[in-house]
Amino acid sequence: MATKFTQADLEAYLDEALPMELMAQVEGALRDDPKLAQQLMAINGRRDAGLHSLGEIWRRHRLTCPSREQLGSYLLEVLDQDELAHIRFHLEVSGCRTCQANLADLKTRRLEDRTVVDGRRKKYFQSSAGQLKRG
Numbered sequence: 001m002a003t004k005f006t007q008a009d010l011e012a013y014l015d016e017a018l019p020m021e022l023m024a025q026v027e028g029a030l031r032d033d034p035k036l037a038q039q040l041m042a043i044n045g046r047r048d049a050g051l052h053s054l055g056e057i058w059r060r061h062r063l064t065c066p067s068r069e070q071l072g073s074y075l076l077e078v079l080d081q082d083e084l085a086h087i088r089f090h091l092e093v094s095g096c097r098t099c100q101a102n103l104a105d106l107k108t109r110r111l112e113d114r115t116v117v118d119g120r121r122k123k124y125f126q127s128s129a130g131q132l133k134r135g
Contacts, residue, residue, distance in 0.1 A: 005029065010040050011056050014047070019095030065096060071103050075110065 005013075005026060012018045013026045030037050047056070058064065066074070066087050073079050074087045090096050091103065 005036070007043070007053075010043055011053070012059055014040070014044060015056075015059050017059050017096070017098075020097065022095075062096075062098065064090060064094075065099050066090065068102055068106070071099065072106055075103065075106050 009018065009022070009026065013023060016023070018026065030040065066083075070079070070083070070087065074084065077084075079087070087099075091099055
């Protein structure tokens, strides 16, 4: 059963911007469908020639991705409803793996032991002691 992938799907595949399940589907289909592999090679060749669609540019530069600060605010649940809905859609529906990884990192850092954080802060302070001039 051949699955139809859109041009946007294949472009996102090249950018590794698809959810993992869809990435796996594309990879499986590429093994079984030489025409799909040729289509992907044509897209890559067009990119190498410098021809890009507006959608490709948006995806490649991650223009819809929230900043790390916004993801932190999302984690702390201090966003207004519109921003919250956008980020939730971006993470859960669009499946942005970059933002999911950033969010996972923020969650891990949030749960770090206070002694680890305080120790790191003390090391930073000690390493910069005497480096600032008095004005």
